[in-house]
Amino acid sequence: MNEYDSNRLYDTVKKIGYEKTQNYEDANCYLLNTCHIRDKAKEKVYHEIGRVKKIFRSKQKPLVIIAGCVAQAENQEMLKREPYIDLVIGPQSYHKINDTILNHIEKRKKIEETEFDAVSKFQYLSKIKNESGKVSSFLTIQEGCDKFCHFCVVPYTRGPEYSRPFNQIIDEAKYLADNGTKEIILLGQNVNAYDNEGYKLSNLIMEIEKLTQIKRIRYTTSHPKDMTDDLIEVYGVSKKLMPLVHLPVQSGSDKVLKLMNRKHVIKDYLKIYERLKKINSTVEFSSDFIIAYPGEDKNAFESTLNLIKKIKFINSFSFIFSPRPGTVASNLKLIERKVSLERLELVQKELFNYQLEKNRSLKNKVINVLVENKTKKSIKFFGRSEYMTPVIFDGNDEDVGKIIKVKITNSNQNTLFGERVEKLNLRVA
Numbered sequence: 001m002n003e004y005d006s007n008r009l010y011d012t013v014k015k016i017g018y019e020k021t022q023n024y025e026d027a028n029c030y031l032l033n034t035c036h037i038r039d040k041a042k043e044k045v046y047h048e049i050g051r052v053k054k055i056f057r058s059k060q061k062p063l064v065i066i067a068g069c070v071a072q073a074e075n076q077e078m079l080k081r082e083p084y085i086d087l088v089i090g091p092q093s094y095h096k097i098n099d100t101i102l103n104h105i106e107k108r109k110k111i112e113e114t115e116f117d118a119v120s121k122f123q124y125l126s127k128i129k130n131e132s133g134k135v136s137s138f139l140t141i142q143e144g145c146d147k148f149c150h151f152c153v154v155p156y157t158r159g160p161e162y163s164r165p166f167n168q169i170i171d172e173a174k175y176l177a178d179n180g181t182k183e184i185i186l187l188g189q190n191v192n193a194y195d196n197e198g199y200k201l202s203n204l205i206m207e208i209e210k211l212t213q214i215k216r217i218r219y220t221t222s223h224p225k226d227m228t229d230d231l232i233e234v235y236g237v238s239k240k241l242m243p244l245v246h247l248p249v250q251s252g253s254d255k256v257l258k259l260m261n262r263k264h265v266i267k268d269y270l271k272i273y274e275r276l277k278k279i280n281s282t283v284e285f286s287s288d289f290i291i292a293y294p295g296e297d298k299n300a301f302e303s304t305l306n307l308i309k310k311i312k313f314i315n316s317f318s319f320i321f322s323p324r325p326g327t328v329a330s331n332l333k334l335i336e337r338k339v340s341l342e343r344l345e346l347v348q349k350e351l352f353n354y355q356l357e358k359n360r361s362l363k364n365k366v367i368n369v370l371v372e373n374k375t376k377k378s379i380k381f382f383g384r385s386e387y388m389t390p391v392i393f394d395g396n397d398e399d400v401g402k403i404i405k406v407k408i409t410n411s412n413q414n415t416l417f418g419e420r421v422e423k424l425n426l427r428v429a
Contacts, residue, residue, distance in 0.1 A: 001143075001187050001189070002033050003138055005067075005091065005094065005140075006033045007132055008094065008125055008128070009031065009067065009094055009097060011128050011129065013031075013098060015128070016101065025056075025059065027062050028060070028062050029062055029101075030062045030064050030065070031065040031067060032045060032065070032067065032068075033068045034066060034067065034068035034069060034070035034071060035068060035069055036069035036072070036073050036074075036324065037069070037152075037324075038319065038322040039322050039323075039324070041070070042074070045070050045078075046081070046082060049082055049084055052064065053084055061084070063087070063101065063105075064085050065085075065086065065087040065088075066085055066087070066088050066089070067089045067090075067094070067097075068090075068091055069091060069153070069154075069157035071089055071090050072090035072092075072114050072156075072157040072158075073156065073157050073325070073326070075088050075090070075112045075114045079112060086104055086111075087101070087112075087113075088112040088113070088114065090113065090114035090116075090157070091143070091157065091158055092117050092118050092121055092143075092159055093113040093114060093115055093117065093121070094121055095120055095123075097113075100113055116159035116160075118143055118144065118162040122165075122168065126168050126171070130172055130175060130176060131179075132181065133179055133181075134180070134181060135180065135183065135371070135372045135373070135400065135401050136182070136184075136185065136216075136370070136372055137183070137185070138185050139172055139173060139176065139184050139187060140186075140187045141163065141164055141186050141187065141188055141191065142161065142163045142187075142188030142189070142190060142191055142193060142194045143162050143189060144160045144161045144189060144190070145160075145161055145189045145193075146190075147190065147223060147263060148261060148328075149250075150259070150260055150261045150327060150328035150329040151260055151290060151328075151329045152324070152327060153325075153327055154189050156326050156327075158189055161190060161193055163193075163194045165197075166196050166204065166207075170204075170208070173211060173214070174211060177211045177214050178213070180401060181213070182213065182215045182370060182401055182402075183216035183217070183218065184208060185217075185218045185219065186201070186204065186205075186218070186220075187220065188219075188221070190221075190222070190223050190226065191219050191220060192219070192226040192227060192228070192231055193223065193226045200228070200230055201231055202228075202230040202231045202233070205238060205240075205241055206234065206237075206238065209240045214240065215370065215403055216242055216386075217242065218241075218244070218388070220246050221288075222246065222248070224247060224264040224269050225264050225268075227247065227272045232272065232275050232276055232279060233279065235276055235279050235283060236279040236280055242387070243282040243387065244283075244284055244314075244315075244386070244387045244388050245276060245283055246285075246287070247269070247272065247285060247286075247287060248287055248288035249287050249288070249289070249307065250262060250288060250289060250290050251289065251293065251296070251303075251304055252303040252304035252305070252306060252307030252308070253266075253296065253300035253301075253303040253304060254266055255295070255297075255300050256295060256296050256300045259293065259295045260290070260293060260329075261328070266307060269307075270310075273285060273311055282386075284313075285313050286313055286314060286316050286388075287313050287316045287317075288316065288317045288318070289317070289318040289319075289347060290319060290320075291304075291319065291321065291340065291343050291344045292320050292334075292335040292339065292344070293321045293329070293335075294321065294329060294332035294333055296343075301343050304347065305350060308347065308354070312357075313351060313354060314354060314358040314387060315355055315387070315388065316351045318344060318347050318348055318351060319344075320340045320344050321334070321335075321340070355414070356411075356412075359412070359415075360411055362411065362416060363408055363409070363411065364407065365407070365408055367386070367406060367416075368404075368405060369383040369391045369393070369403065369405075369406045370383050370384055370402075370403050371383040371399040371401065371404060373400060380392050380394065381393055381395035381396075381399060383404075383406070389414075389415070389416055390415045390416070391406055391408075391416045391418060392415060392416070392417050393418040393419055394419050395420045396420070399420070404420060404421075406418040406419065406420055406421060407419055407421050
C-alpha cells in the first residue's frame, strides 16, 4: 500500500512541477513515506533523515516531508524530535500535499496535516491519473480497519474502514489496463471487508476480469472474519484470480487469538482452507504470524507449529511481537527475548521448509510466468508465477508484459530459476 501511495503522491506533486531524480544530491525536496507497523520501521525514519542531513551538510537544505503512518502517529512529536523535518502529512491527507507544500514555501512555517478524510482524499486522487505504467500495478480499494486487534496500530493511523466507490475503482483499473498493466493487485488494510453500496470484493474481481488487457488479479491483505461465501466461490469461477490466498492467521492458538482480539478461531480458519481447496484444488495459502505474543505459553506455540504443518503455507511472514504505542497490547508483559527468538527460529524453519519443498517440486516442470521486466545489470528477465514466486530466466525483450511458459531448472527458498520454453504445446504444471 505504501508503494501505491508513493506513486499517487508523485502523480500529485507533478502537478506543481516536481520530477523524480535518481541522484540524491540533485534533490530540493525529499519525501519519505513511512510505515508504523513495527518499531524498527519507525526508527528507520530518523536514520534516513540523518543520512539526508549528511548528504546536504554543505548544500542548501531540501524540503523534507514525512508522510504515511509514522507521520500520523507521531506528528507533532516528529517535528519536535527532528527539526530538520518541514512537513508531516498523514495517509488520509495526501490530497492536501500540494497546498501544504506551496503554503510552506510561501510562509516558511512547519506544517502538520493529519486529519482523517478518506472520502475527500480519494475524490481528489480519482481526478489525477494513476501513471503506474507497470506490468503489475497496485490499486487501493479500501483503507482503515474496524477490527481493533490489540497489537495493531492501523485503526489509529489509517482510521476506520472506508471502501472506495465501485465505479471509481473500475475507472482506475481501466486506465491502468489501457496503459500497459497486465496484473492488478487490489489493496486494503482489510481488503476483503470491501463494501460499497452492496458491492463486495467478489464483484470487483469479476468486473475487472472483463478487462481483456488484464491477465491476472490478486488482492491483499485480508481477514478470516471477512472471507465470505461469495468471495470463496469466486475461486471456482474466476479465470484470472490467482490461486494464492494470503490470509493472516497470526497464531495457531485460540487462546492467543482471543488475547489478540482477532475475532476468529482456528476452526473457522480451517473451514475456509478446506472450502477453498474443495472449490479449487490448486489454491495454496500464505500467512502472517506474530510469535511470542504476551500470554503465548508452550502449548499455544505448539498449536501454531501444528497449524503450519497441517496447511503447509508456501510463503509467510513471521515476526516477534513488537508493541506499538497506543495499542491495548503496548503495556503487556513481554516474553523473554531468548525464548522469543528460539520460537521464531522454529517457526521460520518450518515455514521455510515448505517454501523450499514447494519450489523444489517445480524442478523440470513448465509453469506460466507473467514477465515484468529485465533485471538490472543483467541479461536475465524477471517475472512471477501464479503463486507470486519470483522467477529469473533467460528470455526476450518482447516477452515483457506477456504470460509465457518457463521450464524451472533450479530454485532456492524464495526464487525459481528457469529458461523460456519455445514450444507452446508442452504440458504446464
